[in-house]
Amino acid sequence: MDGNTASSTQLLRQINSEALLRFALQEQVFTAGEAMAATGLTRATVLGVCDGLVDAGWLEELTDARTEAGRLKGRPARQYQLREAAGVVVGLDAGEGYFTTIVADLRGRELGKRRQSIDSHALGRAGRVANARELIRLALEDVSCTPEDVLLTAVGVPAPIDANGASPAGGEFWQLMNSGFAGHLWGTVIVENDANLAAIAEQAQEPSANVATLLSGERFGAGLIVDGRLLRGRQGGAGEMRFLDELDSKFVPDEGSSDGFGALARKWARARIHSYDGETVLRQIPEGDINAEDVFQAARAGDPLAQDIIARLGVRLARIGVVLSSLLDIERVVIAGAISRAIEPVLEHARSLLPTDSGLPLPDLVASTLGAESVVRGAIESALMRIRREPSAFIPRAPRS
Template identity: 80%
Template sequence: MNGTTARSTQLLRQINSDALLRFGLQEQVFTAGEAMAVTGLTRATVLGVCDGLVDAGWLEEVDDGRAGGHTPKGRPARRYQLREAAGVVVGLDAGETYFTVIVADLRGRELGTRRQGIESHALGREGRGASARELIRLTLQDVGRAPDDVLLTVVGVPAPIDANGMSPDGEFWHLMNSGFASHLHGRVVVENDANLAAVAERAHEPSANQATLLTGERFGAGLIVDGRLLRGPRGGAGEMRFLDTLTAGKFVPDEGGADGFGALARKWARSRIHSYEGETMLRQMPEGEINAEDVFQAAREGDPFAEDIIARLGARLARIAVVLSSLLDIERVVIAGGISRAIEPVLEHARSLLPTDTGLPLPELVASTFGAQVVVKGAIESALTQIKAEPHAFLPRAARS
């Protein structure tokens, strides 16, 4: 066998192995016949590849139906399933003020989660990396797994991320993108947090043209156009810098640049409550302690001062939706993050302000159902997608022991 033939044979084995493993990742228990129907491979090829995946530690052979009391005639079908001990994936939302970790199996079933508050500016890059490593270790320990079980960790950070996991120059971005690969065990992928939020939303409600707005302290957008996630050469797609431009030009006074809805609600309430002449329940609490949740709760209870803030946020969202729809032909805008569970009044007002005379369909405005976990859930989804895309690039635990 010459070198070209050997390479071709090896490539064919890899293609067949990847096809079988992808099938195994989405099935509970399967037979060779079921795998043949999906992959188009012959029985002999399926059985041979499955044996190889068993030896590699990806699959395990299980008893046939006779073990459950069934006694079909003829030779029993060989049955396989994904080996649970093959490994796990980890998602980490590495925000400025908190870390959230989820450990999931290779079918996406969440095994354990932890969340902790952090002081990023006090910790510095090294401290953020060390804190992430310890929180992941504790979460793995909670579910009886070890760092060696992790096939892939996907980290979401509030910074632009290019295709190589790097951020542009900038003190804050440098701090957020803290060199996690040098601190965490195994293979690590770093991604922008809003992009991961978009990944989570697309998996939950598939849409080929969608903007996911991650809004709390800052605004960031994960943009999916024609079914593809936009990134840009420096990872800057979706950074919403045009909001800073509008503020600098005073086109929309007191809008706070790229501040998120949480930051704006808090800022507007604290800065204007002393000059508000009507009655407001927010005066019952210290001005410096009012937060966005207080504003939203007061609006739900009919407080006119809080309702005015909700209206201003709705007007801001309507302008953003029009810009995104005009530039990118976005069909759906999702508001994501911890504030999403209370955002419906803002969405209602924004919908009422969208122009109806453009001749184009209005973008749908909806709230995410993931709440504060949208980024970390997107990290898990991203990890599973990468493993399914290139299974041969990962080694199960047995092969690394």
């Protein structure tokens, strides 16, 4: 066999192995016949590839319990499944004020989770990385795993991220958030913008070809999926919503800010509490302690000041929806993040303000069902997508002796 033939044979074997492994990553127990139907490979090839994947540590072969019990006669079908101990993936939401990490198996099932409040500005870049390492180590320990079990770690940060995982050099805050995780966490490490990961999580929940996921809390960013593809931009700035900083005050008074809905609700309540003429329960809360949850709770109870703030947020959201729909032909706008649990009154008001005479379909305005976990769930989904796309780039964990 010459070199070209050997190379071609090796390449074909790798292609077949990847096709079968992608199938196994999304199945439970399967037979050779089921793998043949899914991959188009012959029976002999499937059996040979399965044997190779068993030897490599990706698969395990099962015995047919029904045949052993004597209820069936003849040669049993060979059954396989993904080896549970082949490895795990880790998702990390590395926000400004908290870290959330999830350890999941290779089918995306959550094994363990930890959350920690942090002060990023006191910790600095090195401190953020050290805290992330320790939190992930503890989460792994909780589920009897070690760092060596991790095939891939996906990290979401509140900063623009380019295709190489870097943030624009001019942004001091962005550099703090994108702290250099890639060189210090376990397995292959990918770093992504948090809103993009929230969009990936939403896409896994409810696929849509054209959707904007607005991650809103203290800050505001959008993950944009257009024609089924995530938009990134030259330096990862697609969806940064910087246009909100420049909104003309004649059209949107006092709203020229890219703060998230949570930050705006708190800021507007504190700013207006002194000048408001009517009665409001928000005065019963020390001004410096008023938070977004207080505003939303007061609005639900009928407080007029809080309801006015909710209405202003609705105006803001309606304008954002119109801009996104006009520029990108978005069909759905999803509000994600912890604020999504309380955002329905804002959505209702925004829906009532959308223009009906534009001649174009209006975007659906909906709340995410993932709450505060949208980013970390998107990180897990992103990790699994990467492994499914190129499984041969990863080496499964060898059986422990």
